[in-house]
Amino acid sequence: MxxxxxxxxxxxxxxxxxxxxxxxxxxxxxxxxxxxxxxxxDAELFARIRRMYDRFDALSSRLAEGYRDVPEDEGLTEIDALVAEERKKR
Known part of the structure; x- marks a missing residue:
């Protein structure tokens, strides 16, 4: 609650x-x-939130590195297309 x-x-x-x-x-x-x-x-929930934040931060860094040389608009378009494709699978 x-x-x-x-x-x-x-x-x-x-x-x-x-x-x-x-x-x-x-x-x-x-x-x-x-x-x-x-x-x-509670402390357990806080620890889970911190782990999720750390994982999100690591993933964001990997994405930023992978798209470092790609123009922003082009990269965002590609990401949006991949997300839409994955959502269709569900």
Whole structure:
């Protein structure tokens, strides 16, 4: 479950919020001035997010290197065509 709270409420109820995340695997979105500014998630989820980010970063680097000498418009057109082709397979 995802709970949204403002920063003041979060500060006042930090212990309870930590328990929600730790024991119920909830996530807390913290807002300030009505806008989300942070999220509190359990450590396992955070580790998974970091691994996914690292894998995405590595893939982006490989793509950038592979298309280094290709004009941007041409590369994006090729990528869009490949993505469309893969989506048709599903």
């Amino acid at each position: 995802i709970t949204e709270v403002n920063a003041v409420n979060f500060r006042q109820n930090l212990g309870e919020m930590l328990n929600q995340v730790q024991y119920r695997n909830d996530s807390i979105v913290i807002s300030k001035g009505g806008k989300p500014v942070a999220a509190l998630v």
